[in-house]
Amino acid sequence: MELDGILESWKEQNEKLNACIRLNLQLISESRLRPAKAALRPLTFSLIFELAMNIVAIGLLWLFSWTYRSQPQFVIPAIVLDIYVIALNTQLFRQILLANTIDYSAPVTEIQERLARISVERVRGTVWTFISAPVMWSPLLIVGLKGCLRVDAYKALGFTYLAANLLVCSAFTYVAALLLKRNEAKLCSYPVIQRLARDIAGKSLATAKARVAEVQVFLEGG
Amino acid sequence: MAIKGGSDQFQILIESHRGILYKVSKCYCSNPDDRDDLIQEVIVQLWRSFPTFDESKSFSTWMYRIALNVAISNLRTEKVRSKHIVSADDRILEAVDVTANVSETALMLYQLIEQMEPLNRALMLLFLDGFSHREISEVLGISETNVATKIGRLKKVIQQALSTDGQGIRG
16 A cells, blocks of 8 residues: 555544544533543642741741851751752742643644653652762751751751761762662562662663754654 | 623534544544543633633634643643543543544554654644644644644654555555
8 A cells, every 4th residue: 555545544543533422521621521631730839838838937037047046056057948948949949930820722843842850850859869969967956956946956966977977978878779779670669769870870860861952852853 | 802702602612613622632532431521621721711712713723722732741741640531421522422532643653643742743633623733833833834843744654654554554
């Protein structure tokens, strides 16, 4: 069969198709369609929750800094934590904004490139958080003990302990990253851990970058 | 001019273009149980974007844009989604004996499409559905020259597939 015949056959097929498929209009009109899980929505909900929690944390840190404003040994760790949480929130807010302003009626390559770039940002954000979080552990311990239990971590634990804590946490992160990288394939039954493992192992980033490249190649006529 | 859209008009338009939902879901969803989810997502996005639909433009082109965007995005997240079975009564697109009415040629084309990259699948579908180069370039967001080049390549792919499977293809 020649190409023209193929196209004619496809056209005939379309006519037959319309005769043997039917839309359940009842289901379409029901509001149950509205909470359907759009590809990006679960990501957005989790991001909004994280954003809200971080805003609460920023507020509490401001309150803490104001309360202990005359004691720099407590104010400095609180400001460091505050900057960290603000940086996290800026990144989260950007992701939410990008995800919620997608117009699916825009050209396919435009939307797919944008979605791929959101994935790249998300993965970079996860990796950055994973690596930087241990550094924040000691300031969190100082602020947390003082804020919640009125305990001075410098006196109760000592500077050496706090410094050692930082080292141990960094080492723990390194080992965890190593384990996640090596066992990424075995963690398939836990989607959240598997996703984290793929992010840490660099596989998600490679996939997301490949998607960006795929769209660009398509755009360039490749 | 944006449509003053009511749900009745929306339903009529979707109903008359239901074949697009079938074809896109078949080409982008290997698991039949996931197809209903995909169709549902496409309809949700169509309904959300409907108020901005320009009546002076083709509905099928607009619908294809949204359906393809949702399907390709869905394809990327398919691996992490939970799997479930949809009962026949809950299906949005009810197919009556579709398999009996699918010709060998169409089956071969669907198989060929499934092997392609997601963006090429979109191009192939639009080409088979008889869209002009200009319409395809509007849906995909690439130049008409690029569309022409890619369609030239697609034709070769189809002809190669025909020469390989030619014995079984009778239309």
